[in-house]
Amino acid sequence: MIVELGHYALVLALVLALVGGTVPFFGALRGDERLMSVASTTAVAQFVFLALSFAALTYAYVASDFSVQNVAENSHSLKPLLYKVTGVWGNHEGSMLLWVLILALFGALVALFSENLPLKLKALVLSVQAWIGVAFLLFILVSSNPFLRLDPAPFEGRDLNPLLQDIGLAIHPPLLYLGYVGCSISFAFAIAALIDGRIDAAWARWVRPWTLTAWCFLTLGISMGSYWAYYELGWGGWWFWDPVENSSFMPWLAATALLHSAIVMEKREALKIWTILLAILTFSLSLLGTFLVRSGVLTSVHAFATDPTRGIFILIILCVFVGGAFALFATRAGTLSQGGLFAPISREGALVLNNLLLTAACATVLVGTLYPLALEALTGEKISVGAPFFDMTFGPMMVPLIIAVPFGPFLAWKRGDIVAAGQRLLFAFGAAMAAVIIGLALMGTPAALALFGVALAIWLMVGSLSEIAFRIKLGRASLGESWRRGAGLPRSAWGTAVAHFGLGVTVLGVVAATAWNSETIVTLKPGEVMSIGDRTLTMDGFVPLSASNYTGTGVRFTVREGGNVVATMEPEKRLYTVPNTPTTEAAIKTFGFSQLYVSLGDVSADGATVVRVYWKTLVTLIWLGTLVMTAGGVLSLSDRRLRVGAPKPSRRSVAVPAE
């Protein structure tokens, strides 16, 4: 009964989306306020019904109702409760339901929290959002319905892939979808502006918090996925340039570019057309990612949807929305007025450079991801485009970007002074050079390339903080004065510095973990000792494991440093009972920012076990840096001018130099 109610709520959500996509739209075209005000109601109601529908499916999973096909295929009665719940979105149908739920959530949030938005713009934004909802709800109901029943119902479910029974599945997809789907709001705003034919600085200010929110979630989602793969896959890799990863990385690159170009539009009313284009591109890449992952076009074992009708359905959605958006863009973009003028060396110029490099990098990832598919479709020839290609093309584009980042905030709008900016960054340059000199003295010339990377990271970190130090007159005024100035700086200025600093932290982690990663592969018997760096690992013995849905063996290691015990580690090999699948669980210990990573290979009859031990220098900085970047985003989001319903700033606070 509850399942049928969920099914019915899904159909009602589609009807509401249809109403929300048409009535307010015609209201906006005819200037009828009564029709336009329908938008908020339908957006909120659509979210409520989708939430009910999602709750009904969750109920079926928790209650292990195997008469529901989706539950029978992806769950098991003995599975721990957490994984019964996360199993809801650990499959194609359920994850599409989560997708539309989040889409509706963003629609409802716009409906509820933007009283200061002009009614016409709001109606148009919400109807575009409703159209996307219609497309994906139809997709779910026609080809991916999670509420279909089975008759007769099986006694037991087929269980979820054991590798997906992890806390990572609880967190990673929802975060990623919040980011991915959140990009739909800036898309809806762009389409609304094109239809309306009006776009100004206020538009950029309204879009910014939504883009920033989506960006924060996307950053966290990608980072979380990276850490999940790192600890789950057992060889300590954290980024693979896999097409599925690229699908989430491309919208991130585009959204990052969008955040920066929207600043130019907000402050200077320039780059309007480009900003609109980026907003369209960002969501188009999200849709493309959904298509690549959901359609099975990557011909991979992982794809849940092997049925080609689904792929074609999503492809049609993709073509209609992307094609429609670009057609609208092509016809309307010319009517948008040109913005303020600026010299190449200026804040605007720096942000244009940022956009140039980010979009070129994004396009490189796009070409690398789609090229093998296109070549195979056109010529039948199969090639691989893997990590070495992206390292060679994407990497070099990031170097000038990283060098340029600290300059940006030091340049004035309209016309900047690059020499003065350089002087203010002398300290950061000195810090980077000092690191190179010390490194060369300690490690010699073979480390030169890695040290160049370290220098870039330090330049970025110190350079980002230099801007704050300069603005609060650190060292040039009393500490009290600096503190007062710091507190008076707009939150967005802090956000910029913190986010750029976080990028530096991530770069440092990437460079160090790549260059100073040591690895030892040995066969050990209980009682034997191996060493890695300054540490030794003693294999103490085997520990039997058992849980509700797996059995296994752990191997206990004692880690010693200079004779003292510093840690014990217990990597595992598990055998899941349903389905009968062995997995390995690595053991990880963090020392400072570095990690010791131990995973198990084969165990022979006499107890000799293959052990892989890695020392990953500063590897945690990769993910800590993304947390810092997200914190920067949140700080910027809390800026007074973006706060929902905040009154217009007074004249005096406008006089504070912005960003």
Added chain:
Amino acid sequence: MRRLLLACALIVSALPAFAVQPDEILKDPALEARARALSIELRCLVCQSQSIDDSDATIARDLRILVRERLEAGDTDEQVKAFLVDRYGEYVLLKPRFTWHTALLWGAPPALLILGGGLAFGLFRRRRSAPATGLTRDEEARVEALLARDD
């Protein structure tokens, strides 16, 4: 979004093998280092986006051993790659070779940068040549007329 890799690992973890086994490692550290560097650029044929260096699959193990055999027989890195391409096709290379089939792939990143840079440069040039007042010629004429009348 790791499901692809996870699923690959899942399939191959059922097989009794593990990425780079102790018994595969060559005695000569220089040769072993070359083998590792080569392995990173070679694809595990049954996996998605995994190199044979990372993969647990049996075929990856076979390829790792093959690479080491060729290196011990005195092949250069290029000869090893050519040997594998002959057997398994271009698909085995994670870094595609530059041919006219991949020219667009390798050419795209620099071409995009140059194109984007050109567009941005064009923007600045057009902006600079635009009249600073933002008035049309007629309007300027009227302004001049008005100013002249004041004299």
